[in-house]
Amino acid sequence: MRLLVLDFLEKQSKAVSLTDMELSMEPLDRVTLFRTIKTFEEHGLVHRIEDGSGASKFAICAADCDSTQHHDLHVHFYCSHCNETYCLPKTHIPEVELPANYVALERELIVKGICAACTK
Amino acid sequence: MRLLVLDFLEKQSKAVSLTDMELSMEPLDRVTLFRTIKTFEEHGLVHRIEDGSGASKFAICAADCDSTQHHDLHVHFYCSHCNETYCLPKTHIPEVELPANYVALERELIVKGICAACTK
């Protein structure tokens, strides 16, 4: 079952929500899906994206992520026209300088706008 | 009532969730709060921050935001130790280069780690 989920995720060009997966992969219980994703996330296989649409979305981790840390610091793009979220693996998140005594562990950059498909 | 909310927000050093406000400002109905914040947001007085904690948080807009666009592109810092979210108004979000035909309207950068208070 997990293989099916992984398979499905690999086919996606964009990040998908739990509900997306639930609808596309019937029959599959939402809770199982939830736990599957959670397991994947804990083991560094997928990353979670909060795009402001209300629901978390998920996508396969490209790089050398592990259970302790996510390393693929790419930008996510949320299209406010089609409501889809894309991973932009080639666009890296720049370092940021923080005030004294702040320790950065992760960073997430979400760009919102209109995606290539919707600008046509 | 809105003045009270605005007042409260101005006093905050960190971003607050609806629940935070509800608890701090009794008696005040959650729905009224929700709509108040929504109005503020639409008029560019506050900005919404999704820090991955599950609930949206809000903070006063520092700069020249208006109903059409938010202009204060500062970084937000989420401390995974104390679960608080801080605005870092001095840390600007750098421009990012997008693939062809992507149009950027907004960008949000969340850094996660340990805040100054928690590193002590």
Added chain:
DNA sequence: AGTAACTTTGCAATACAATTGCAGGGCATT
């Protein structure tokens, strides 16, 4: 002051995502 029009507020109820508890099924090891 009186009233009509509009706005703001609060209660109730709903929608939806996230999460937990529990029991059954599969599979491996002994």
Added chain:
DNA sequence: AATGCCCTGCAATTGTATTGCAAAGTTACT
């Protein structure tokens, strides 16, 4: 066969976000 472990699915709960509606307040006009 019995034990133990993990995966799955159903039911139920929590929590946030949101809407509908009616009452209370506000404003503008007379």
